Amino acid sequence: MVSRGFDISDTYYFVIYPETAQRFPIDEKLGANLYAACNKVVITTSAERLEVLQNASNAWDGELKKATSYELQQLNNGKAIPYSNWMCEEPGCGLMENLWLNLTDGAIRCGRAQFISEGEKSKGNNHMKQYYDATGYSLVVKLGTIEQNGNADVFSYAEDDAVVDPNLRKHLAHFGLDIDCLEKTEKSTLELELDMNQK
Secondary structure, three states: OOOOOOOOOOOOEEEOOOOOOOEEEOOHHHOHHHHHHHHHHHHOOOHHHHHHHHHHHHHHOOOOOOEOOOOOOOOOOOOOOOOOOOOOOOOOOOOOOOEEEEOOOOOEEEOEOOEEEOOEEOOOEOHHHHHHHHHOOOEEEEOOOOOOOOOOOEEEOOOOEEEEOOOHHHHHHOOOOOHHHOOOOOOOHHHHHHHHHHO
């Protein structure tokens, strides 16, 4: 039996209410400040949603993420990671979303594409998985999901599972990133899964 799923996509608009019912796409045409403000509203997690997310691991898959058992050895290669404007470093790719930071050497590569609505996929060319296959560097964190409290999407290819990195603050600092200066800018994998399950 083949399992057939469905995909969900959210679209957000800027609306001036009650003056007009016209909807404006959230893009650079709004101007830098308004565009930034709209994006902040879109990615901000409400208190109600936080409560749902706290319970979601048990509700959807019955288990909480475990701390990684992978023995991470970080390379002293002098690489410093900027706080924004990340881009997949795979030659010819250039994607600027769905990016993962390899915690061994600081390589930034895109993740795999995920279906988000019928006929539509998120951007991703699976370059981080290919990088792991070539190097064996297993532990990665999804840029854009890192929160100051240490929550983030972390994946261990060696364990083939989403994990918790209890030393994430230290591992990021190795590349010049202060976790207290990072801001969540993308939905986590759990949030994307929750969106699909709720719809």
